[in-house]
Amino acid sequence: MKAPTARQVRIAAVFAGLPMFLAAAVVMTDPIAMPIMAHGPIQASHESIQCEACHQPSPGTARQQVQGKLHFLLGLRETPVDFGFSAVTSKACLACHERPNERHPIYRFQEPRFQASLALVEATSCLGCHSEHTNHRASIDLLFCQACHEDLKLKSDPLDVNHETLIANLEWQTCLGCHDFHGNHKHQAPTLLEAAIPAEAVLLYLQAGPSPYPLPKLFKGREGGE
Template sequence: MGTGESGDPSRLPTEINEIRFDVKKKSNRKARTRYRIWAYYMVGGVLSLFCIVVLLHPDYAYLHVSGPMNIGHEELACEDCHKSERGNLRQQLQANVRYLLGRGTNPVAVGYRAVNNYDCLYCHERPNDRHPVSRFFAPRFREARERIRPQYCVGCHSEHNGKRVTSGMSYCDVCHEKIEVENDPVSISHRQLARDGNWASCLACHDYHGNHKMEVTRDFDTRITEQELRRYFAGEIDSPYATQKFHKAKARVEP
């Protein structure tokens, strides 16, 4: 009684040892599993860190280029537009962890911050702009901001597309749907064009930024054709508006 299944007292030490061996074996198996998991984490962490370092290094920028540079930007270097985020890599990761834990107000970019209006305006800002991006932050342009993002340069000039303009041609109705021109000089009135929904014709007569030295036609039949505008937007032809400009963009960002 109480001496094991065989009832043989001499087998008790052997059974105890077998139990101890089995427990130790299971413990060793769990330990090996833990070590294996930690090894996977370590290898994954090292590989991830290596990839981050490689992708952030200027010499390897070609590995993550999104697409061809837009027309006029072919000679720009990556760092001309893509500026380093504040802080080092450790500080950037810590800031994002704090944000995810609810202890930070905003996330930060890792490596390079996103391109913003200031980066574009460094080369392209001019005093005669008829549609400066800053104007569209006003409350009355809320609908326009939601529909076409005119408050951002990249709303119409999204980079790495190999084009000059990436927006469509029929967005003027967002702000000018109820247009009325007193003593309208055009052969077909602006009001009539708006009623007809002929919004693609706006850019056929009007240069959006007003930087080309041109005379606006009064004869609607002599306007720039839609095909010409599409080819100009795509970067296939030079400007159909005019060859001369009031202000030229800087050729390259100064150091």
């Protein structure tokens, strides 16, 4: 059975009365009941990770949350409260994936000069590009480098087809074939275009396929989680 959405719960409450609403609220607030609400697969490399490593319990006791929901339902509150678990944030990801060598750290893009780029790609949040419980490891296309690197020129470009030419020809799908986004692979970018990883292989990885980037990684995610 699919988990009820907050809206469905409200509709149910209206039709079946408050007792049923409260029962639904208890189910949705109880961590043990959480698996029945999961609505999609966890990506392969996250299979051993606990739900709570990403989903932090909401502030307030279960009773306060139910009360908050009720007040929202009755129009006494402006915003709904979270049911048991807050929205996932980058902080949860960084607890296991913070790296000293990060090429594109999310905090860097808070600077005002990136405002126009952020309208194209939400680079200030892990969840701007990644997701979970879907069939996508990352929900971006291959072309998003364009949001920031349109003016790129190398002083002495080592490529057989240089960066300026690639960009003039809008060959943005080639970038991830030579550079991983996070710079977390011990991998020297090739200088020949034909040595680039084919765009199809990169795209498969962003969906749910195997990584096309040569191992080893410089840093691996922390195992476990509390």
